[in-house]
Amino acid sequence: MEFKKIVKTILFWEILQGMWLTLSNLPPWNAVTRQYPKEPRYSDPGFRGLHALVRNPDTGREKCIACGLCAAVCPSRCITIHTGEDDKGEKIAEEYEVDVLRCVFCAFCVEACPVGAIVLSEHYEYSGYSRGDFYFNKERLLDNWDTFFPGEKGKWYMDNIWKHPNADDYKAHDDQAVFHGIQKEEKQ
Amino acid sequence: MGKIEEYTVKRDADRTDLKLNMGPQHPATHGVLRLELDLDGEIIRKCTPHIGYLHRGTEKLGEDRTYISALPLTDRLDYIASMNNNIGYCVAVEKLFGIEAPERAKYIRTMCAELGRISSHLLWLATHALDIGAMTVFLYAFRERAMIMEMFEKLTGARLTVSYPRIGGVRNDVTQEFIDRAHAFADEFPTHMEEYETLIDQNRIWLKRTKGIGIITADEAINWGLSGPMIRGSGIAYDIRKHEPYDAYKDVEFEVPIGTEGDVYDRYRVRMIELRQSALIIKQCVEKLPRGAILDPNAPKFTLPPKERVMTDMESLIHQFVLITKGPMTAQEGEVYVATELPKGEFGYYFVSDGSGKPYRMRLRAPSFVHASVLPLMCEGGLIADVIANIGTLDIVLGECDR
Amino acid sequence: MEQYSAAEKIYELFSEKALALGIPEPVLVIAAYAIPCLVVINLIQGAAGMLTYAERKISADIQNRIGANRVGPFGLIQFLADGVKLFLKEDIIPDAADRKLFKLAPYIVLSSTVLAAIVVPFGGSFIVADLNIGLIFIIVVSSLLVVGFLMSGWASNNKWALLGGIRSAAQIISYEIPTALSLLCIVLITGTFSLQETVMSQGLWPWQWFIFHNPFSFVAFFIFFVSALAEMNRTPFDFPEAESELVSGYNVEYSGMRFSIFFIAEYGSIFIISGLAAAVFLGGGNIGLDPYESPLHMQLLMVGVFFAKTVPLCLVIIWVRWSMPRLRIDQMLTMCWKYFIPIAFACLVATAIWLLVFNGNGIFWRMPAP
Numbered sequence: 037m038e039f040k041k042i043v044k045t046i047l048f049w050e051i052l053q054g055m056w057l058t059l060s061n062l063p064p065w066n067a068v069t070r071q072y073p074k075e076p077r078y079s080d081p082g083f084r085g086l087h088a089l090v091r092n093p094d095t096g097r098e099k100c101i102a103c104g105l106c107a108a109v110c111p112s113r114c115i116t117i118h119t120g121e122d123d124k125g126e127k128i129a130e131e132y133e134v135d136v137l138r139c140v141f142c143a144f145c146v147e148a149c150p151v152g153a154i155v156l157s158e159h160y161e162y163s164g165y166s167r168g169d170f171y172f173n174k175e176r177l178l179d180n181w182d183t184f185f186p187g188e189k190g191k192w193y194m195d196n197i198w199k200h201p202n203a204d205d206y207k208a209h210d211d212q213a214v215f216h217g218i219q220k221e222e223k224q
Numbered sequence: 225m226g227k228i229e230e231y232t233v234k235r236d237a238d239r240t241d242l243k244l245n246m247g248p249q250h251p252a253t254h255g256v257l258r259l260e261l262d263l264d265g266e267i268i269r270k271c272t273p274h275i276g277y278l279h280r281g282t283e284k285l286g287e288d289r290t291y292i293s294a295l296p297l298t299d300r301l302d303y304i305a306s307m308n309n310n311i312g313y314c315v316a317v318e319k320l321f322g323i324e325a326p327e328r329a330k331y332i333r334t335m336c337a338e339l340g341r342i343s344s345h346l347l348w349l350a351t352h353a354l355d356i357g358a359m360t361v362f363l364y365a366f367r368e369r370a371m372i373m374e375m376f377e378k379l380t381g382a383r384l385t386v387s388y389p390r391i392g393g394v395r396n397d398v399t400q401e402f403i404d405r406a407h408a409f410a411d412e413f414p415t416h417m418e419e420y421e422t423l424i425d426q427n428r429i430w431l432k433r434t435k436g437i438g439i440i441t442a443d444e445a446i447n448w449g450l451s452g453p454m455i456r457g458s459g460i461a462y463d464i465r466k467h468e469p470y471d472a473y474k475d476v477e478f479e480v481p482i483g484t485e486g487d488v489y490d491r492y493r494v495r496m497i498e499l500r501q502s503a504l505i506i507k508q509c510v511e512k513l514p515r516g517a518i519l520d521p522n523a524p525k526f527t528l529p530p531k532e533r534v535m536t537d538m539e540s541l542i543h544q545f546v547l548i549t550k551g552p553m554t555a556q557e558g559e560v561y562v563a564t565e566l567p568k569g570e571f572g573y574y575f576v577s578d579g580s581g582k583p584y585r586m587r588l589r590a591p592s593f594v595h596a597s598v599l600p601l602m603c604e605g606g607l608i609a610d611v612i613a614n615i616g617t618l619d620i621v622l623g624e625c626d627r
Numbered sequence: 628m629e630q631y632s633a634a635e636k637i638y639e640l641f642s643e644k645a646l647a648l649g650i651p652e653p654v655l656v657i658a659a660y661a662i663p664c665l666v667v668i669n670l671i672q673g674a675a676g677m678l679t680y681a682e683r684k685i686s687a688d689i690q691n692r693i694g695a696n697r698v699g700p701f702g703l704i705q706f707l708a709d710g711v712k713l714f715l716k717e718d719i720i721p722d723a724a725d726r727k728l729f730k731l732a733p734y735i736v737l738s739s740t741v742l743a744a745i746v747v748p749f750g751g752s753f754i755v756a757d758l759n760i761g762l763i764f765i766i767v768v769s770s771l772l773v774v775g776f777l778m779s780g781w782a783s784n785n786k787w788a789l790l791g792g793i794r795s796a797a798q799i800i801s802y803e804i805p806t807a808l809s810l811l812c813i814v815l816i817t818g819t820f821s822l823q824e825t826v827m828s829q830g831l832w833p834w835q836w837f838i839f840h841n842p843f844s845f846v847a848f849f850i851f852f853v854s855a856l857a858e859m860n861r862t863p864f865d866f867p868e869a870e871s872e873l874v875s876g877y878n879v880e881y882s883g884m885r886f887s888i889f890f891i892a893e894y895g896s897i898f899i900i901s902g903l904a905a906a907v908f909l910g911g912g913n914i915g916l917d918p919y920e921s922p923l924h925m926q927l928l929m930v931g932v933f934f935a936k937t938v939p940l941c942l943v944i945i946w947v948r949w950s951m952p953r954l955r956i957d958q959m960l961t962m963c964w965k966y967f968i969p970i971a972f973a974c975l976v977a978t979a980i981w982l983l984v985f986n987g988n989g990i991f992w993r994m995p996a997p
Contacts, residue, residue, distance in 0.1 A: 050426040051951065057422045058360055058689045058950040068367055068691045084381040109548045111289055111296045142296040142387045148548045150534045150541055156381075200396045203530040206521035212328070213400040215407060215510045244786050252871040266790070266956060355871040357862055357953025363690035429863055429952045608790070609955040612872050 082197045083158035084141045087134050087172060088180035090153050090190065098178055099153035102129035106145035106154055114138035115145060132177060136162070136170040146198050155198050157184035241265065244608075248277045252355045252612045255622035257596065259603075259611065268611060271603040273596050278626040286586030290551030291317050291391060291526070294586070299385035301588065301624040304347050305567045306385050307340035307376070309624075312564035314389040315470050316573035320560045321391070321526055321552065325471070328516040329393040334472040335406060335509040336379075336388060338502040342413070343372040344567035344619075345499050352492070352616035353424055356433050361423050368416050375405055391552070392527045393519035403510045410506040417499060425496075434489035438602035438614040441486055448598045451591055452569025453498065454618065457483040457491030464565040476508045488617040495619075526552030551581020568592055568619055592618070592625035631757035631823065631919070633663040663755045667744045675894035676706035682894075682945050689949045709887075716883035721784060724880065728782035733881070733888035736775030740895040742768040747902045748823045750912025750933035751926030752919050761822040762814060765903060766807050769858060769896070773799045776877045779889075783880035791876025794866040794956055801963040802857040802864075808971035809847035809854070812978045813837050813907050816844070816989070822903075826911035827918065828995065831932075838908040840989035841981045843974040848908045850971050852940075855900045857959065859893065862948040866956050901940035902933070909936045 044050070070077060079085065090099045107115040120130035145154050157180060164170060172180070185193055204211075247258035256277035262270035282301060286294045298313040299306040311333050318324060325333065346365040353361035373383045379402050380388040380395065388395050424430040440450070445458040455462050463480040465473040481497035483490025519527050528547060529540035546553070555577040563572040569591025576585040595618045602614040638659040645655050680695065680703065687694025695702035720729055746761035748754040758764050773796050780792015816837060817825050829835050838848045857864035868876040878889045905911055912918070912933035916925055954962070987994035 045428075048428075050428065054423045054427055055946065055950045057419060058946065061691055062685070062688045064688050064693070066691050067688070067693045068370075069693055071693065071696075080378045080381075082381045083377060103545075105545065105548050109290075109293045111293045140296050140299070140385065141382060142299075142385075143381065144293060144296070144387075147528060148544070150544055152531070152535070199531050201390075201519055201528055201530055203532055205393070205397065205519045206517050206530065208328075208516040210515075212515045213398050213403050214513050214515060215403055242786060250874060353952065357865070357871070358951065359686075360690050360949050363692065367691060423950070424952065427952065429954055432958050433952060433955055607955060607957060609872050609953075 079158040079160060081158065081193070083160070084143045084156045085158050085160040086136065086156070086162050086180060086184075087139070087145075087177055088155050088157050088184055089132060089174060089177035090155060090194070091178050091181050098129065098132070098174065099151055100129045100132060101151055101153070102127050102132075103150065105148040105150065109144045109148040111142060111144065112138045112140045129174065132174040134172045134177065136172060137167065143198075147200065152194050152198065155181075155185075155193060159184050246611065253615060254351060254620050257615065257620060257622055257625075259599070259615075261603075261608070261611070263608075266607045268603050268606055268608070271600045271611070273599050275593070275596060275622070276626050278622045280627070282627045283586050283588060286583055288582065290548070290581045291320075291555070291583065292528075292547065292551060294583075295390075296385065296387045299387055301590065301627060302344075302566060302568060302571070302592070302621045303384065303623045304621060305340045305344035307336050307388060308344070308564065308566045309571065310387060310389045311337050311471065312562070312566065312571050312573055314391050315564060316560060316562035316575060317391050319562050320555050320558075320575050320577055322556070323392055323520055323522075323526070325393050326517040326520055327472075327514050329389075329518045329520075330472040331509050331513045332394050332398055332518065333389055334476065335398075335403075335506050335513075336376075336386075336394075337471070338505045338509070339372050339375065339406065341502045341567045342499055342506075343369050345495050345502075346372075348495065348567070348616075348619040349420060349499075352613075352619075353420075355612045355616045356430065358424050358427075358430065361420050364416070364419055364423075368413065371409055375402060375409070378402060378405075390519065390527070393517070397518050398513075403513060406506055407510045410503040410510070413503045414500055417496065421496070431489065433609070433613055434492060434617075435487055436485070437488045437606065437610050438617060439485065439487045440598065440602065444598075444601065445486065448601070449594050450569065450598065451594070452566065453491055453494045454569060454591075454595055454598075456481060457494045458486035459484055464563050464570055468563070470562070470564060472509060472512075475512065476505050478502075478505050488613050491617045525554040553579070553581050555579055555581075563589070566591060568621060568624070569595065571624070588624075588627055590624040590627060592620045592622070593627075596620055596625055631752070631754065633753075633755045634660045636752070637662055667755055668741055670749075671741055671744055671895040671898065672891055674898040675891040676710070678894040678897055678941055678945070679706050679709065679890065681942065682948075685942065685945050686949050689946070713887040714884055718883040718885060719880075721880050723784040725782040725784065728778050729880075730885070732775050732779035732782060733885045733892070734775075735778060736772055736892040737888050737895075739768050739771035739775065740892045740899060742771070743896070743899045743903075746822050747899060748826050748906050748911055748918075748933070749902070750918070750929035750931070751921065753926070753930055754823055757821055757823040760820045762810050762820045762825075762907075765822075766803065766810070770799070770803060772858070772892075772896075775892075779881070780877040783877070785880050787873045787875070788877050788879050791866075791868065791873045791879070794873075795860065795877060797956070797960060798860070798864065798866055799858055801960055802854040802967075805850050805854040805963065805967040805971040806858060808968070808975050809851040810907060812844050812847040812974050813840075815975070815978050815982060816840055816987075816992075822906055822911075823918070826906050826913050829910040829913050829992075831910070831913060831915045833910075834991035835913075836908065836910040837989075837992070840992050841978060843977040843981065844908070844989075846970065847974045847978070848904070850967055850974065851908070852904060854963070854967055855904070856944065856947070857963070859896050859900060859944075861897070861944055863951045863954050864959055865948075865953060866959065897941055897944055898937065901937045901944065904940055905933060905936035911936070 092099045102117055102119040104117055107117050114135045116133040117129050118131040119127055122128045141156065143156050146156060181190065242263040244261040244263055245258065246261055247253040248256035258274040258277065260272040260274060261268055282297050285297055295310060295313060298309040301309050346369045350362040350365035376386055377383045379398060380386040440458050442458045442460050445455045445460060451462065459482050461480045461482045466480055478501045481494045483494050529543050533540040534544045557577055557579045559576045561572055561574045563570045571591055572589030574587040575583045578584040599614060603611045638656065642655060684694045695705040698705045698708045720726055743765050745755040746758050746764050776795035777792045780788045813825060814820060817828050819825065829837055833839060837844050839845065860868060878886060881889060912929035914929055914932055918926065918929060
């Protein structure tokens with residue numbers, strides 16, 4: 037044992053082992069990184085990215101009722117709402133502004149909204165040359181909805197991703213994920 | 225430190241040749257720590273840490289936010305283990321309200337906390353090795369850290385600042401894919417650990433740089449109020465997960481590793497064993513994960529009502545409005561202190577409540593703040609290179625240190 | 628033996644024709660000396676450029692990354708892009724710096740590398756000047772690095788740079804000794820300081836190389852290689868730069884072209900030291916023929932053989948950098964004075980005894996008949 041240790045010390049055994057490890061990682065096909073702008077990375081559904089105001093398909097306008105809960109819950113105070121009345125005398129958001137540079141993307145506004153009028157899209161590639169580029173008013177937020185949630189996707193999102201807490205969260209049910217073991221999974 | 229003294233010419237101990245400002249912009253000070261070093265040649269005669277470059281007034285901000293919306297503030301304390309911060313906050317607020325998260329939520333929290341611990345320890349290993357010069361370990365550790373990041377992204381919607389737990393549970397349920405991935409990750413993680421250990425564990429250069437450096441004896445560790453791997457490296461088995469178990473820690477089995485010498489190498493070994501133990505905890509949590517509620521259904525006064533009911537039921541709608549604008553109003557008057565085991569050490573939340581929806585006082589006991597104060601003890605008498613090793617072994621995060 | 632000089636050779640080759648064309652002789656002499664100098668400077672720059680590419684690519688592959696791949700096929704001309712970028716950058720000289728020394732320092736560092744290249748035999752008759760004190764010349768000019776590093780460290784008027792400069796002085800001066808001693812083992816065998824003769828007394832096959840001459844020259848090779856790593860400030864001995872400790876060490880205040888000159892010198896010296904190791908210990912470009920008498924295509928083959936030995940050594944140096952942590956400055960000096968110098972001395976003495984006992988012969992290598 038002692039002799040083995042001495043031989044290993046003289047031969048720099050542990051350093052050679054380390055160098056062998058780095059050498060075995062040398063082949064270029066071991067690379068785990070991604071060529072980002074060329075190979076874009078799509079976030080999973082539910083990623084908390086850029087904001088969008090939901091457009092009501094029936095009226096063609098925003099769903100928002102200007103209750104101000106999102107502005108109240110926002111920890112970074114980045115939402116500004118000016119309320120007003122429309123022709124029928126209903127309360128609407130005349131101006132709805134999100135200062136994205138202040139936002140911390142906690143999605144509390146989504147949870148607070150009683151009508152499901154604001155969502156966070158999975159879009160994260162927004163950059164600009166001025167602060168104004170990050171100041172989203174109502175029109176730009178509605179445009180985001182049209183761009184990132186076209187057609188049925190928006191409805192699917194509202195039903196499946198941005199609907200928590202939902203009633204299922206308060207009770208046990210059979211769909212809940214539990215561990216079935218590794219073998220069983222392979223058979224399936 | 226005695227060894228270095230042998231090589232130096234005996235001189236006046238107070239003599240300093242050079243005053244050096246290490247930081248706040250320095251690649252090895254892990255953020256914005258600033259050390260004022262009085263040097264005699266390369267030997268440190270005096271070391272004065274200066275903090276506060278990342279002070280954002282989190283404690284004061286917390287007094288201005290309801291219990292619900294103060295949660296994302298805690299993400300930004302120890303920003304590389306935000307999951308653990310969030311969980312600590314929720315456990316503390318739950319104690320204030322006198323509630324407890326359901327069983328399933330506890331297991332999910334424990335699992336996520338340990339994933340966060342692995343992620344944080346991997347970042348520590350990466351930067352510690354990088355500081356000492358082993359640059360390849362850095363990217364190998366980040367390779368595995370990216371897996372955890374992706375799992376968090378799938379589960380919570382954010383990679384770093386997760387804001388995942390909620391008062392009385394968690395934000396959303398885990399999917400089958402997530403727990404399978406978590407189990408597979410915990411299964412294969414030890415093989416990746418062997419890679420890092422091949423590169424540095426027995427490497428004689430690494431041993432020379434870490435053994436006998438920054439020694440803290442057990443007495444000193446207690447006197448300085450150290451916690452986490454810092455105190456365990458000095459040979460004291462103090463782990464809040466064992467001593468005052470929260471969440472599901474009393475139901476899982478794990479060991480608390482301790483060191484013998486209290487030097488940089490011992491703390492390195494302690495954290496490496498902790499990484500393995502965390503993987504074991506994740507496996508146990510996944511296997512034991514019960515079915516059940518993930519938010520406390522018996523406490524409608526501080527958990528948000530289900531979204532469907534908000535949209536249809538008047539009472540729930542009012543409840544939602546009151547909760548969000550005024551905060552949970554059911555807190556008892558009084559104070560509560562809850563400590564949780566963060567990757568860095570004991571992180572304590574101390575709330576004083578006056579019965580309103582906002583804390584009257586939120587005080588955070590940050591391990592990095594305490595650990596930064598022990599730097600002079602470790603550094604004085606050593607060389608500049610030892611300062612780097614010592615900062616690395618503290619695993620200091622200035623976000624929580626300055627708060 | 629007469630000293631060979633590429634400049635004289637060029638002068639001999641072209642003097643008759645040029646004089647006939649009416650070119651005055653002083654111009655011809657200057658041209659004859661300028662051509663090899665330009666070739667060597669460009670060779671060093673090219674080698675340094677390719678080595679920076681190799682470093683980036685190898686480090687990337689080792690760390691499971693992809694590395695430079697945008698400029699040119701496989702990113703091969705990335706180093707040109709880097710050079711252009713650095714060339715166009717603003718040249719910043721700090722207000723409090725000693726301007727003259729600050730400007731001078733990079734050139735001294737570079738000149739040390741380029742001067743060392745003069746005596747390295749690149750195979751065949753491709754050597755700028757075969758000085759009969761070639762090895763001593765290399766040891767001397769590589770000490771110039773210290774002057775440059777200290778100068779840049781002092782002139783920057785920056786505490787980190789000063790520490791880096793002083794570290795480099797301690798390090799390079801210490802490691803000069805084991806480097807020289809291990810080279811002296813070979814000098815004992817050949818009896819000459821001329822590098823071309825050292826190459827010529829070896830052979831094509833591995834058993835004819837001096838590394839396998841006797842067990843002590845084998846040890847001397849590793850002593851030489853490791854202490855050369857230290858002289859070049861490569862990991863695990865990169866104290867003068869030590870990014871995580873001294874930010875960037877002696878070159879912390881440099882920018883633009885002056886910064887890139889430091890880098891050309893660093894990577895150029897990797898190439899030169901590898902070439903030196905290949906020439907002295909691994910037979911250089913020797914394929915068993917007389918380099919001065921062979922036809923051109925055989926000479927080019929010799930150059931190929933030389934590069935086939937030098938390039939792997941360069942790659943090993945890069946590979947070592949990405950596999951090891953960094954020592955501490957006192958540990959490095961301890962290693963030098965307590966281990967390397969005694970071992971190198973022991974090798975020197977043991978080689979002398981070996982030569983006495985075996986009458987100058989090695990294990991396989993035979994003393995040529997006088």
